[in-house]
Amino acid sequence: MGYPKKIKGGGYEFSRDDRGFYYLNLLSGPNFTVRDVVEIEKYMDAFHQNEPLPFLIELGYGTILSEKVQAIFAYGSHRRSVADAILISTPAHRTTANHYIRQFRPKTPTRVFSDVFDALEWIGSKSKSSIA
Numbered sequence: 001m002g003y004p005k006k007i008k009g010g011g012y013e014f015s016r017d018d019r020g021f022y023y024l025n026l027l028s029g030p031n032f033t034v035r036d037v038v039e040i041e042k043y044m045d046a047f048h049q050n051e052p053l054p055f056l057i058e059l060g061y062g063t064i065l066s067e068k069v070q071a072i073f074a075y076g077s078h079r080r081s082v083a084d085a086i087l088i089s090t091p092a093h094r095t096t097a098n099h100y101i102r103q104f105r106p107k108t109p110t111r112v113f114s115d116v117f118d119a120l121e122w123i124g125s126k127s128k129s130s131i132a
Helices: 034-047 067-075 091-104 116-125
Strands: 006-008 012-017 021-026 053-059 081-087 110-113
Touching: 006 034, 012 034, 034 067, 053 091, 053 116, 067 091, 081 116, 091 110, 110 116
Parallel strands: 021 053, 053 081, 081 110
Antiparallel strands: 006 012, 012 021
């Protein structure tokens, strides 16, 4: 198929992994904005037929998510996520992720991981085939 395997924005990289999940890498430094969310949605609409899959969201050093972005992640039915694994690497990430879960109470299953292998195992258990 002739579509880009990955898209890059000012504060993110996004792709659909061959193992059956979407990978959102929030880059170090720049803010991840509502505009970025819209860009990702357009990419998904155009190339992935809105296929609902788990998300692996990796936070970069200094990642900042606005309250609006967090609300979209928690409540946005258009996100096409069946589960969110948040991959962290700093104590500040843990604080941010725990605040997100407590404050916004996401409607999709959401867990925080510091180990990528644990996150991938959990995502595998949340694939579309295991939910159906």
